[in-house]
Amino acid sequence: MTRAEDREHRDRPEQLLNTAFSGSTPQPKPKPTALNACYTPSSLYRNANTTPGRSKTPGTGKSSCSRAKERDSLMESCLIVSEESNMIVAVRVRPLNALECTRGQVTNVVQVHGNSNELTVQAGSSADASAGVTHFFSYDQVYYSCDPERKNFACQAKVFEGTARPLIDTAFEGYNACLFAYGQTGSGKSYSMMGIEALDDAALDGGPPHDEAGIIPRFCHELFRRIEAVKSQQQLQVEVEVSYFEIYNEKIHDLLSVQHAAAAAGESTPIQQQQQQQRPALKVREHPIFGPYVVDLSAHSVDSYSALRNWLAVGNSQRATASTAMNDKSSRSHSIFNIVLNLTDLSSDDGLSSDTDSSTASSLRQTRRSKISLVDLAGSERISVSGSNGERIREGVSINKSLLTLGKVIAALADSRKASANGPLGSGTPSTFVPYRESVLTWLLRVSVTK
Numbered sequence: 001m002t003r004a005e006d007r008e009h010r011d012r013p014e015q016l017l018n019t020a021f022s023g024s025t026p027q028p029k030p031k032p033t034a035l036n037a038c039y040t041p042s043s044l045y046r047n048a049n050t051t052p053g054r055s056k057t058p059g060t061g062k063s064s065c066s067r068a069k070e071r072d073s074l075m076e077s078c079l080i081v082s083e084e085s086n087m088i089v090a091v092r093v094r095p096l097n098a099l100e101c102t103r104g105q106v107t108n109v110v111q112v113h114g115n116s117n118e119l120t121v122q123a124g125s126s127a128d129a130s131a132g133v134t135h136f137f138s139y140d141q142v143y144y145s146c147d148p149e150r151k152n153f154a155c156q157a158k159v160f161e162g163t164a165r166p167l168i169d170t171a172f173e174g175y176n177a178c179l180f181a182y183g184q185t186g187s188g189k190s191y192s193m194m195g196i197e198a199l200d201d202a203a204l205d206g207g208p209p210h211d212e213a214g215i216i217p218r219f220c221h222e223l224f225r226r227i228e229a230v231k232s233q234q235q236l237q238v239e240v241e242v243s244y245f246e247i248y249n250e251k252i253h254d255l256l257s258v259q260h261a262a263a264a265a266g267e268s269t270p271i272q273q274q275q276q277q278q279r280p281a282l283k284v285r286e287h288p289i290f291g292p293y294v295v296d297l298s299a300h301s302v303d304s305y306s307a308l309r310n311w312l313a314v315g316n317s318q319r320a321t322a323s324t325a326m327n328d329k330s331s332r333s334h335s336i337f338n339i340v341l342n343l344t345d346l347s348s349d350d351g352l353s354s355d356t357d358s359s360t361a362s363s364l365r366q367t368r369r370s371k372i373s374l375v376d377l378a379g380s381e382r383i384s385v386s387g388s389n390g391e392r393i394r395e396g397v398s399i400n401k402s403l404l405t406l407g408k409v410i411a412a413l414a415d416s417r418k419a420s421a422n423g424p425l426g427s428g429t430p431s432t433f434v435p436y437r438e439s440v441l442t443w444l445l446r447v448s449v450t451k
């Protein structure tokens with residue numbers, strides 16, 4: 001995932017924040033592996049009238065010169081990777097929020113021209129040497145959500161259509177997919193992923209998502225619409241299973257455990273509520289074939305959109321949020337919503353003899369299984385700006401650390417692909433060490449970001 005603004009801009013409180021989020025694209029069919037969504041910004045950095053060293057790679061914590069070199073080499077890597085990448089990077093520019101509007105000096109410095117996939121960021125204030133400098137960034141997709149009067153305005157539905165709908169096709173073909181939202185705190189990740197939940201009550205009774213619903217509810221609604229459509233044409237047995245967890249201070253909490261669900265529904269006793277507050281942390285283990293997984297994570301079968309939507313509501317009510325100076329309801333955890341889709345072709349029974357017992361028959365039927373992970377990352381933040389203290393600081397440090405590791409993992413993947421592409425016959429073995437296990441987030445997303 002990448003961001004449109006460079007650190008220079010992020011450091012200025014008066015700049016507009018924008019959200020970047022990434023979707024993975026369908027795996028080209030001949031490739032046997034599941035879909036990957038590796039973090040390879042396909043943005044080509046173009047610098048209009050500033051020196052490359054002025055724009056910095058976020059989060060490297062190095063001198064501007066070494067950061068510039070690192071950024072340039074990362075961009076180079078990304079060019080190589082993006083040519084064969086199965087991912088897309090999309091950026092969404094949100095409007096100024098109420099807080100920013102009340103601060104006199106805040107102006108919108110991000111511009112998107114027409115329906116292009118390029119945006120410009122106007123750098124610097126008049127007191128600044130970089131005043132007037134324009135930075136250009138291009139991405140696979142750019143969504144401008146600031147002014148509904150503009151032709152290129154991207155509403156929630158448009159963002160869903162461009163980023164997440166293609167993943168449904170992917171899932172029906174049996175590939176895995178991952179979409180995650182990355183951005184500074186308050187930049188609109190949860191709004192893009194979940195939308196305004198309070199307005200989406202009708203969905204709990206099976207109604208279609210509200211206009212303000214985000215990617216996740218829309219994805220789930222469309223998934224069940226497609227399931228019904230496919231079932232009407234084909235003899236298919238469809239099973240959908242969901243799980244939902246958060247990573248808070250490097251600890252994993254099940255957001256859908258039955259105990260929590262009861263508490264969320266108001267059915268819990270005070271003791272249960274207390275237990276809920278001291279939620280047990282789950283462990284990650286490594287399966288020899290399927291890779292890292294969360295031990296004892298609950299998974300729930302759902303047979304309709306409204307059932308799924310209800311689980312989603314339960315999970316969201318369990319998520320750790322808090323008010324910070326930059327966001328009234330800031331997510332303090334990374335949330336990962338998984339949907340597993342199993343499609344069994346019942347028409348393949350034709351080839352089975354009548355004396356085949358039912359368990360053998362079911363193992364002989366063709367089954368396609370795919371896992372879709374929809375991830376709302378906690379926002380990166382500068383502690384001094386977000387006004388954090390005490391527990392909030394601890395959370396902020398943990399969030400920043402895991403996001404930094406995500407950046408390191410992506411840079412290492414880009415390096416290893418580059419080395420691989422430059423190897424003999426372009427088939428050198430990737431040798432770069434990828435520090436997946438430095439954070440729980442990257443460990444668990446490993447299968448989503450690698451082949």
Ligand SMILES: Nc1ncnc2c1ncn2[C@@H]1O[C@H](COP(=O)(O)OP(=O)(O)OP(=O)(O)O)[C@@H](O)[C@H]1O
Pocket residue numbers: 093094095097145183184185186187188189190191192327329330331332377378379380
């Ligand atoms: N595209 C948008 N249009 C209108 N309002 C938006 C948009 N994006 C975000 N907002 C509003 O901005 C505020 C912050 O958004 P949100 O909570 O989604 O940020 P976030 O990136 O998830 O922050 P954090 O990382 O702190 O959780 C919310 O009030 C949200 O409704």
